[in-house]
Amino acid sequence: MDERTRADVERAEAAIVEHYPRLVRLTYLVLPPSLGRHRRVLTAHGLVQRALPRTRLRRPDGGLPAQRGPAPESGYDLVRQRALRLALAYEGQPGRGLPVLPLVWGLRLFPRAGGADELALDQALSAVPAAVRAALGLGHLEGLDEDAARTVLARAGAEDPDAAQRAATQLDRETGAGAAALLSSGEFDPCMVQTRPTDLLRRRQRVRAASAVAAVLTLGAAVAGAWPAAPDPAGRVETAAQQALNPDRLLRTPNEQWADTSRVDFTAWPTRGRQAGDRKLLARALRVWAAPPPDARITAAAGTSTRPPGHPPQLLYAGLIDNVMVVVLHDGERLVRYAEPEDATPTLHFARVDNADLPGAAALVIGRGNGWMRYLLAPWISEITTRDLLTPDAPPHGLHVAPDGVTDRIPVPPPAGTGCGHWPVARLRTSTRIVTAGPNTPFLVADLDDLVPVHLTAGPPPSAVPAGAPGEAADPPALRSWTRTACSLGELRGAGVRSVNTWEFARQQLPEDGGSATWMCTRADTWRGPGRVTLGFLPPAARPADPGRTAGRAVNTAACSRFGPHVVGATHWQAKSGKWYLLAAGSQEVGGLDATGGVRATAGEGTLATPAAADTPAEVVGRLRSGGSVRALRRP
Structure with a gap:
């Protein structure tokens, strides 16, 4: 076996293991958005795993030693090129199947949704070819200059790398200087995903159909004298999950309860809105919350769970806001706003509001548009x-x-x-x-x-x-x-x-x-x-x-x-004369300040000013009147 070829493959495998999140993020960016977020996540992972080259069993030259020449490309360059080639092949083939692995059954996977800036960038990327997205990713995610990016695109099989690079530069100018940071956010990270179940009702129907066939066969084989028939289905008790999805079980607070309660928070809000009695709308909102469709837009404030409801939530509002049907629900620790635009996919917005007080529960955003x-x-x-x-x-x-x-x-x-x-x-x-x-x-x-x-x-x-x-x-x-x-x-x-x-x-x-x-x-x-x-x-x-x-x-x-x-701050400041000073100040209980490092100074009060060049490093510590000390917060 060719030891040099084996070494190349081993280096490629090490590169995949070491840089796996980086490769998957780049591949996810290149794949067509028309696949949907779930399929893009699985496909990106599958293509990167398929990017590992195979080990050849013999030398292609019949066994003669390899001739000296340019140094072979690194393992990372090799797998990046192969992953890009595989991802570019999906362009114009929306019906192309998923890779065999990874296999996920019963779950939908979605990267964490970002804000308005990420959405705008995602929409702009969906309107350009895969090669343009690849050029943008090679520049912002891989840190390659234009010449290097064009070379990688050409080796990966892009038809016109020059045109792709020009289009990526134009797109970069149109989307602003923050594109690099946005591409590094969770919106475009298929390694940090949220999970949702698939269509639970349809899946349950299929399982029930199979169970029904098995039940018929079992009952047909049962002997006489068994227990009597099961109770009437109408008398069955709903499970907790079924209750949470039943619009008839939504909690509704009376209109005047807020004026006669010791708990003034979202639990005291009455149910409002003209569609508060629209059972079909409420059922749709609950179903989307429990099992969002692949194209649903999900936004969650930092630290907020997007899990399905575990019990019947409280209905706060249901009505038409600027031609968008809106439902707002409260499950005791989160607010969930469901928005259903005309001829568009639904959106869910989650916010954590546990232990809300009077000001914290005073208002919520019911609708949002361009500049308002x-x-x-x-x-x-x-x-x-x-x-x-x-x-x-x-x-x-x-x-x-x-x-x-x-x-x-x-x-x-x-x-x-x-x-x-x-x-x-x-x-x-x-x-x-x-x-x-x-x-x-x-x-x-x-x-x-x-x-x-x-x-x-x-x-x-x-x-x-x-x-x-x-x-x-x-x-x-x-x-x-x-x-x-x-x-x-x-x-x-x-x-x-x-x-x-x-x-x-x-x-x-x-x-x-x-x-x-x-x-x-x-x-x-x-x-x-x-x-x-x-x-x-x-x-x-x-x-x-x-x-x-x-x-x-x-x-x-x-x-x-x-x-x-107790707090202390320090910074450099330039006077009108051009001379620089180190300034520091402490809060009321700070009775003295000491500066060390590139400058040494002390003050017997809560402020300090001493000559120091703009780039002079210094550590400032405040002495508290009651004893002890507090260090100045570090400058960014």
Whole structure:
């Protein structure tokens, strides 16, 4: 046996094992979207596994030693070329069958659905040939330059690699600079999939048919004197799964229960909407939730399960919203919005809402369009107005609400990568019938592309006690504190965020009469628990909405919350003279600061400023008045 050929195959096998997710992602991208997500997932895995070359039993030259020549291509290059060749062969052959392996029975596999940006890119990719998708993947996923990508395409059998590369470059310009990040997201990752059952009713019918034949044969062979006949089928008890899919068993809360309960959350919402009695619509919504068809669009906030209902859920709404039939269900810990557009595939949107409080259950997004959305308000919301966080002194705008709680259209924040000229939010006022809410308490919510809006709060100034205790962001000082941090909310889209608090933890006089700077800590808490923190350094600015700069970040941290009220930030800053300084500041309980590393300095108070070049590394630690220390959050 040819040992060199065996070594080539062994290298190829090692490359498949080592880079399997990378190869499957590239193959999935090249396969035709018309296959459907389930078939694309299985086909991508099957083609990569078939990309392993076979071992030849003899030398093709009759056994003479191989001549010296160019070094053989690496194992990875070989299997990538073979996988691409196999994937390109599916172009124009929608009826082509699946590979023999892997075999999945009774389940549908889907990559995790992304947001609006991923959907737009997926639609753009479905409109171009496979060779163009391959060129885009070789550039963004494989990191190849145009010449190398053309070479790989030619070896993989693409008809016109030059045209494919030009089309991929044009598509890249049209979809924006974020295409590389989007292709690396879960939307295009067939190795991280969600599972759903196939059509359970049809599968059950087939099993029952086979069981019925077996039962007839068994009964025909039974001897006389056996037990009497089985009970009447009409008296059978529904299983839990059957109850969960029965629209007649949906839970419906009485209209006025919200005003006389100690649990003011989604369980207190009454059933609303003109189609709340449409049994066929409700049955379709439950069936799609339990077993989504292959072309269904599924979106879930981070950390939210998309499992089928385990018991009859609560019906919150069923009606027509902008020519789309919408059903909203609540199973105790999740909201599920089912949307049924005309002549289009259904969509499901999941959001985690366990332990929701009064502000967290005040509204949900009932409809969404190009540049706008609508809220469905809780019954305890007596008034809604809108305003722009970037113009805190402008008066709010009133908003009409239909009798069923659906608002007029509300502008949405600008999409990522388009600037931040405005940031609309909604100001909600509670009914006086809710005793626990106080005297008609107003609060702010913002849409971040999830099903439930985010509750915005604001911390007190540095002199307040206790430090960092959040309050509502509805009064003028709180609104002004949000002006320069509002645009950073765009980073939290689709992350399952429950509330965001911005807190001015320190003020600092800048060197060389540079004016007064503000140190802000913005904390985002998610429905699943962990939070993320961003420190902002806000020097004097020519424009009121100038976002300043990011001085530090942390995830899965208690910083800037009531469980972590001590915080220190540090950054480099350039004075008008051109001289650079290391600046640092701590929250109220920080009584001193120490800088080490490339610069050494100390301060006996909560702020520090010392000359330091822009690229000088430094570690800053704050000394607490009560003893102990706190390290500055790291800069990104």
